[in-house]
Structures are given as structure tokens and as C-alpha cells.
Amino acid sequence: MSWTESKQNRHPGNYVPKQPLHIECSIEKALDVIGGKWSFLVLRELFGGTKRFGELQRNISSISPKSLTDTLRHLEENGVLERTAYPTVPVTVEYTLTPKGEDLHRMLKEMKLWAAKWC
Amino acid sequence: MSWTESKQNRHPGNYVPKQPLHIECSIEKALDVIGGKWSFLVLRELFGGTKRFGELQRNISSISPKSLTDTLRHLEENGVLERTAYPTVPVTVEYTLTPKGEDLHRMLKEMKLWAAKWC
């Protein structure tokens, strides 16, 4: 998908950090996961438990199916959620946070605390 | 600046959250501050102390003056850094984190911890 590629290009290759590389790389990775336009809204839904495609689409009312798919794929590729398809007719698909995804809660909480304090 | 407006539009108005509004609004605000393409690289420079425009431009080697200006303005508008101009010839301008900006450190640390654990 183009999103992944473009996000990786967000900081052009000729930037050479002077401090240990893993610092900003890891921050960049975290931003890559939650920084997308819809990512944290989807994550927020899933913190409330497993959800299906249609539920997500309804709860995040202005999202298009394309954007939702893109977001879900991106989150899945990053291992923060899991997609499960059941061979019913019609098909049933569920999205659930992985432990890695659940663990994002601490990060988001800090963001919330910061904003609560300063905004 | 168009950036500010566009960022505020990132979540279209017709999305109506079902849980307390301040939760995702605050997360959104935090993301608005650090989520920009260059934001956290600039912030990272400033965590190391006050810097001048030219220093920032040199240290973040691939950034254009336009993008650097945009990023600095955006951060200034959000109150995380302060711009100080000294009437020397030629002009001297310094950028320093505000307490609000310094306080972002906790957030970024959590992001780093998450990535260190899972990536």
C-alpha cells in the first residue's frame, strides 16, 4: 500500500541524526502507527472491544470504506490489531486489538494528560 | 496558515463521538502538535536547548526554509515554543521551548518506550 511507503518517506533519507538513531526512529514508528488521520479513532473504538467493519464504519460516521480499509490494513501490518474472517454467508469479519495494540493505551493516556494540562 | 486549518479539519465535523468529548479532542490536539512531518525533529533539537533558525536548518539537513518556517510557526501558535528576535545586524532569532513544550517530553518518552518494547 502506498500509505506505508509514504509514511516511511516522511523523513527523507538524507537526514542524519546526531544522537542515537533509535530515539527518533522509535518515535517515528509510534507516530506512524497512531499518527494517521483516522488511526486513533479506530483504536479508540477497539479499546472498547472487538468490532466488525460495519460497526466501525457506523461509529466513525464520516469515514469512507476506503479510508477505513486503509487504516485497518495499516494497523494490521503494524501488528496492533488482528483481522478474523468467519466463513459465514455473508462473510463476517472481526477486528481485535493485539497485546501490542492494547499497550498503546499508556501512550494515548499521556497525550490526553498533556492536553488536559495545557489545552 | 493553511496547515493549522487543514489539521483542524482532519476529523470532519460530522463525526460525533459517543464517549466524553475531551478524550479524543485532547489526543487530537496532541497529535496536531507533534504529528506534523517535521515537528518532532524540531522539538528534539530544542530539547537540547535554545537554537537559532540556521542551526535548525543545518541540523535537520533535508528541511527547506519554507517547511522549517511553517513548522516553527505552527509550534509557536500552539504555545510549545517561543520566538525571540534580537535587533542585531544582521538579525538574530532564537527558538526556545516553553514549559508547555518541555512537558511534551513525557509523551515522547512513552512513545519511545512503546516502540522499544514492540518494534
Add this chain to the structure above:
DNA sequence: CAGTATCCCTCCAGATACTG
């Protein structure tokens, strides 16, 4: 030195329509 001012162009987001 620390920016503006333009131009240009890529490329993603959203809308819409369609389908296994």
C-alpha cells in the same frame, strides 16, 4: 541571518459506484 515569494507537482483523501 532569517526568512518571503512563487512556481510546480506529487500524491493522498474523499466520493462514488460496483462486487464476491
Add this chain to the structure above:
DNA sequence: CAGTATCTGGAGGGATACTG
């Protein structure tokens, strides 16, 4: 139901040249 396919506008960002 849970997505793809396709088209599109317009913002975002780089390059370059210029300036108080």
C-alpha cells in the same frame, strides 16, 4: 457484509530566487 475500483481536487512540500 465487507470490502474493491476508479476518478478527482487540492493541500503539502520541494526547489529556487529574492530581501529587510
